[in-house]
Amino acid sequence: MPELPEVEVTRLSFALAIAGAHVVDARLGLPLRWPLGCDPQSLRGRQVLQVRRRGKYLLIDLSTGLLLVHLGMSGSLRFGPPGLPAGKHDHFDLLTSHGLLRLHDPRRFGAVVYAEHEQDAVAQKLLGHLGVEPLGEGFDAAMFAEGLKKRQAPVKQVLLAGELVVGVGNIYASEALFLAGIRPTTRASRISKPRAAKLHQAIRDVLARAVAQGGSSLRDFSNAQGQNGYFQLEAKVYDRAGEPCRVCAASIKRIVQGQRSTFFCPVCQKP
DNA sequence: CCATATACCTGGCAGC
DNA sequence: TGCTGCCAGGTATATG
Numbered sequence: 215m216p217e218l219p220e221v222e223v224t225r226l227s228f229a230l231a232i233a234g235a236h237v238v239d240a241r242l243g244l245p246l247r248w249p250l251g252c253d254p255q256s257l258r259g260r261q262v263l264q265v266r267r268r269g270k271y272l273l274i275d276l277s278t279g280l281l282l283v284h285l286g287m288s289g290s291l292r293f294g295p296p297g298l299p300a301g302k303h304d305h306f307d308l309l310t311s312h313g314l315l316r317l318h319d320p321r322r323f324g325a326v327v328y329a330e331h332e333q334d335a336v337a338q339k340l341l342g343h344l345g346v347e348p349l350g351e352g353f354d355a356a357m358f359a360e361g362l363k364k365r366q367a368p369v370k371q372v373l374l375a376g377e378l379v380v381g382v383g384n385i386y387a388s389e390a391l392f393l394a395g396i397r398p399t400t401r402a403s404r405i406s407k408p409r410a411a412k413l414h415q416a417i418r419d420v421l422a423r424a425v426a427q428g429g430s431s432l433r434d435f436s437n438a439q440g441q442n443g444y445f446q447l448e449a450k451v452y453d454r455a456g457e458p459c460r461v462c463a464a465s466i467k468r469i470v471q472g473q474r475s476t477f478f479c480p481v482c483q484k485p
Numbered sequence: 486c487c488a489t490a491t492a493c494c495t496g497g498c499a500g501c
Numbered sequence: 502t503g504c505t506g507c508c509a510g511g512t513a514t515a516t517g
Contacts, residue, residue, distance in 0.1 A: 216510060287511055321494045323511060367488060383510055472489070
C-alpha cells in the first residue's frame with residue numbers, strides 16, 4: 215500500500231503527538247514479516263524521542279534502542295486514545311502516555327523490528343542497501359544519470375528496486391515515468407543525461423506533490439489520524455488501463471514487469 | 486555481480 | 502448466495 219508519500223504522511227500525522235511520551239505497554243498480535251526481536255514488555259518505561267523516516271521505513275527512536283516500522287502492502291498506523299479493543303488485523307500496539315500507536319495490517323507483509331542501534335546488523339540488513347532519499351539533498355541529477363547508466367534492467371524496475379533512489383513504489387514509478395515522457399520498458403542504461411534529469415525532477419515533483427495531497431488512498435490507506443489522501447484523484451496513468459490519456463487522449467496501456475502492473479501512455483512516453 | 490522469479494498473507498471483486 | 506480465479510501500494514531471499 216504505502217510508498218514514500220504515504221509513509222511520510224503517516225509520520226507527519228503522529229510524530230509530534232507521540233514525541234516525549236513514555237511507553238506504558240506493548241503487545242503483539244499475529245506474526246508479521248519479521249519477529250520484533252525483543253520481549254514487547256521490555257519496552258515499558260522507555261521514552262519516545264522522535265519519529266524519523268528512511269525510504270519506506272519509519273524509525274521510532276526510544277531513549278534506548280529504536281523500532282523500525284514497515285507498512286508492507288496493507289499496513290497502516292493509527293495514533294489515538296487507548297481503550298479500543300484490538301481487531302483481528304491489529305498486530306502491534308505501543309501504548310504510551312500520550313496515546314496508543316497501533317499497526318493495522320491485514321496481509322501482514324509489514325513489520326516492527328527492534329534494534330539497539332541503527333547500525334546494528336538487524337537494522338542494517340533492512341536499511342543498509344537503500345538508495346538516496348529522493349526529497350533530500352543527496353538526490354543529485356548527475357549522480358542519478360550515472361546510476362541509470364550502470365543498469366541494464368527496464369527503468370521501471372530500477373526505480374522499484376530502491377537501490378538508486380528509495381521510496382518510489384508501483385504507483386509513483388508509473389506516474390514519474392509518465393511525467394518524464396519515458397517508456398517504463400526502456401533499459402535504464404539507454405536513458406540520456408537530459409532525459410535522466412527530467413526523470414529526476416519528475417520523481418521529486420510527484421512525490422512532493424503526493425505528500426502535499428496527503429498520499430494516495432487506494433483501498434485502505436489513511437494517516438495515523440484516520441484521514442484519507444487525495445493524490446489518486448490526479449493519477450495520470452496508474453490504474454487507468456483503457457482510459458484516455460489526460461494529455462493526448464490515447465488509450466492508457468497496462469503491461470506486467472517483474473510480476474507487477476505498469477501503466478503508461480504509448481504516445482506521450484517514448485522508448 | 487546482475488536480472489528475474491518466488492515467497493509471504495488476506496480480502497475485494499468480477500464472472501459464473 | 503457462493504464458488505473460483507485474479508488482483509492488490511513491498512521486498513528479502515533464492516535461483517538462473
